[in-house]
């Protein structure tokens with residue numbers, strides 16, 4: 519329950535809307551489904567089961583961060599078709615349901631698509647409106663619908679731009695401009711949740727060597743510049759399936775998806791040579807120690823990082839400026855100028 523709540527806490531507004539709507543669909547459709555089942559009204563049981571399975575599909579996949587953009591359009595289509603059919607078959611009494619539907623569309627999809635959904639609803643309900651109310655009243659209804667959509671659009675674009683800035687503040691390290699520890703934990707949780715054993719995921723923990731000495735000798739401002747330059751160097755050599763994070767202080771992590779241990783070790787070696795070659799002449803020379811660990815089945819985040827940390831400390835103890843890897847059987851494998859060694 520606690521982990522479910524913490525997952526929901528990390529969701530964006532539109533993802534929360536998806537969760538809330540699919541949950542509400544479930545809550546409201548389940549009781550009539552049971553009644554219809556008892557009454558043996560099989561057609562309606564079939565329709566209700568379709569809605570319930572869709573609600574469950576959307577809720578489950580939103581929680582797991584899967585197909586999010588598809589789910590947003592899918593949910594919009596379900597609610598817009600649903601509300602249009604309600605007005606077509608239920609008459610003008612249910613027309614007020616269009617307002618929350620428009621709000622939903624603007625919170626879930628881009629404004630131009632939300633307007634298209636509204637246009638779709640307006641076309642579908644036109645025969646009911648024309649046959650039920652005088653022309654002037656019909657026009658007023660359409661005017662009110664598009665007017666409300668305009669206001670909702672202004673409000674939701676303001677909300678999403680604020681949301682974007684807040685997300686950026688919460689996920690980016692201000693000194694280096696790369697993702698922070700919070701983002702690392704979210705990404706690692708996603709990787710662990712999706713782990714199937716078919717592909718390998720590697721983690722490299724990187725710690726700058728003797729950073730205290732560097733700060734003491736050259737000052738904190740230069741220390742900060744080294745951290746910034748180091749982040750730029752890593753970003754410039756990062757492969758497509760990898761992301762870099764600053765975990766804090768002078769400690770960084772690279773998360774690599776679809777990557778075997780050997781490829782992670784060779785990226786570590788490339789980091790080592792890149793800082794040697796690309797370092798700014800105005801900044802002091804420095805080295806880094808690295809530890810690599812590949813995710814094991816059923817492993818938790820702290821166990822995975824602990825193994826990569828142990829390998830990194832092994833690099834430190836063995837003279838620094840090297841990459842070590844935690845191996846399932848051999849325990850530690852060290853990479854140095856003379857190639858891969860074992861212990």
Ligand SMILES: Nc1nc2c(ncn2[C@@H]2O[C@H](COP(=O)(O)OP(=O)(O)OP(=O)(O)O)[C@@H](O)[C@H]2O)c(=O)[nH]1
Pocket residue numbers: 693725726727728729730731733737738739740741742745766767768834
């Ligand atoms: N300039 C600067 N220094 C930082 C920052 N964050 C942490 N530090 C410094 O990083 C240093 C880390 O020192 P230690 O943990 O002793 O590690 P180390 O000197 O690198 O020693 P080894 O890890 O054994 O190589 C401390 O002096 C911190 O003050 C930062 O954002 N900017």
